[in-house]
Amino acid sequence: MLKQKKQKFIDITCSASQLRKAELNKILSPGKLNSTLFSGGRKMDKFFTEDSKLYITPSESAKLRKGIRLDRKTKKWDSLSSRIVNDFVYRKPSQASILLDILERRYEMLNESFAQASESIESHFSLVRLWNLSIVGSVLFGMVMMTFVYRYLGQGAAANQLQVSANAQQMQIGTDGKVSATDTSRDGEEFTRQVLEIERANDKKYLEQEIREMVKGYPIEKMAPYIAQQDRTVAAFIIGIAKKESAWGQRVPTLNGQDCYNYWGYRGQRKLMGTGGHTCFNSPKDAVDTVAKRISTLVEEHGKDTPAKMVNTWKCGTSCEGDAGAPKWISDVTMYFDKLNSD
Incomplete structure (x- = not known):
């Protein structure tokens, strides 16, 4: 052994x-x-x-x-x-470590909280509106910064620029050799005007995107650029009423077999009239401009800024009292009106 x-x-x-x-x-x-x-x-x-x-x-x-x-x-x-x-x-924590288990559960809870917060934000605001809010926030921040610059630094904020006038006027020498003063008191108003113009242009752009996404595949889609040029309330009425009256162009009056581009049941008198006594328009742009003008008048001059106020004039002419279809008209138009005109 x-x-x-x-x-x-x-x-x-x-x-x-x-x-x-x-x-x-x-x-x-x-x-x-x-x-x-x-x-x-x-x-x-x-x-x-x-x-x-x-x-x-x-x-x-x-x-x-x-x-x-x-x-x-x-x-x-x-x-x-x-x-x-x-x-x-x-000494690394093992899979059965109590501390590791607690940390993992806390991490999962944190992820769930972030996910719920994200879903909550998305449910209240569309991506387009979130983008608009970011643009507005940037503009407001820029305006505040410009105010501080003008208030505390004046026009001579540049390193080599001399402060010539204490009352916000800059002295300039013209071509004739004479000294002139340039009034800058309206610069703030001009800046605000330009910002508002940019914001309106952006709003039209995103409004057109919203409309195209909503009516994609329907005949009214070709009118989206013209509808987006209108006031948002007017555009919301155009989309909502067109959905109720013609299913966005699927049920329309015709003239000699041709589309009259009348998707709103509009009955204004014209040389060209289609089936059912409805107006025939010359083009999609003509149709949108004409209907938008009528809706704008009713909204601004007569206060008919909701489907419930608009139903009497648009659907019934004067009053819808006793009309059983009025509540349904209001409900259907409101559904799409609110999507484009919600606060």
């Missing part, structure tokens, strides 16, 4: 002869006792015995008994003891 060899830890134990030799060296050369490692064909005077990886140290043996996997590969880290790395790996 073979005798099993007992493993020795040479970094903490030594033979009796080695011990005597070490004691003799202490006497002969006090303070000069050094250790040398011969490994891989190299001689090293300074080293960590545990990092040599030539044997299993007591601390590594204790870890192995606990079932911990050791990383004994050398030269993985530059100027860093692998013992530190091993300890770090050993």
